[in-house]
Amino acid sequence: MGRLNGKVFVLSAAGQGIGRAVALMAAREGAKVIATDINGETLKELNGVEGIETRVLDVANKEAVEQFAKSIPHIDILFNCAGYVHDGTLLDCDEKTWDFSFNVNVKSLYYMCSQFVPKFIEQVTGGSVVNMASVVSSIKAKQSRCVYAATKAAVIGLTKSMALDFVGHKIRFNSVCPGAVDTPSLRGRAAARGDPEKTLEEFKSRQRLGRLADADEIAYLVIYLASDESSFVTGQEFIIDGGSSM
Ligand code: NAD
Secondary structure (H helix, E strand, O other): OOOOOOEEEEEEOOOOOOHHHHHHHHHHOOOOEEEOOHHHHHHHHOOOOOOOEEEEEOOOOOHHHHHHHOOOOOOOOOEEOOOOOOEEOOHHOOOHHHHHHHHHHHHHHHHHHHHHHHHHHHHHEEEEEEEEEOOEEOOOOOOOOOHHHHHHHHHHHHHHHHHOOOHOEEEEEEEEEEEEOOOOOHHHHHHOOOOOHHHHHHHHHHOOOOOOOHHHHHHHHHHHHHOEEEOOOOOOEEEEEEOOOO
16 A cells, blocks of 8 residues: 555646655555646646556746646645746846745745645645655755745745645645756756766765755655655655765
């Protein structure tokens, strides 16, 4: 028997990286996974996987989120994974970039949770919401991650606030705070700096364990927080960073 048998598991950013690893692991654990992403091409690679249904969704689009939520009659687990990393200091971040970062990383949670929390409440059975933050947030700084860190600190604050407000409805909210994880976007950021191998070595050296995380290592934590194994856990931020914040 899987750890998520029969649970309806909705997630964003399932097209690649951590989201994809979580979608596949949740399906293996017996969940009925509704895997969404803004990118229909990468999402297609999940088509045909047993237990996974795919839907194109831009979580920063309010109307799209509303339409999507209407089509989901029951939900047990919501994993808000979508995020955008801006590489730069405050002085590199124009207003458009600031707003885009907050829209994708924070406002999307407001849209998704505003739609799904009332469903959890109506269902009475409660549920688990896992939000993707980062160790680069209120936990620690990293050079050239100004607006990104601000958005992920907001995710941690929003998660704690919702956890307290809805604790009486048996809805648990937790956030996950990874260090550097080997995903397509991380490799893309390394490539953009001109010397990808050197940049990847720099990323690795910041993790005290001396390597990047594999997406599955983050997925194990998300599955734990999604499952009833964590039934006494709410309002927390979980650092999973290879010791980079020690
Ligand atoms: P990624 O950056 O490789 O992929 C991001 C996915 O999100 C893509 O499939 C993309 O299409 C999707 N996406 C982007 N905007 C979207 C939108 N508006 N609506 C729906 N989907 C959208 O993935 P990743 O590196 O696994 O990162 C996933 C999450 O984990 C992000 O929130 C990121 O900030 C966070 N995170 C990543 C790392 C890391 O080192 N990779 C570390 C800490 C936190």
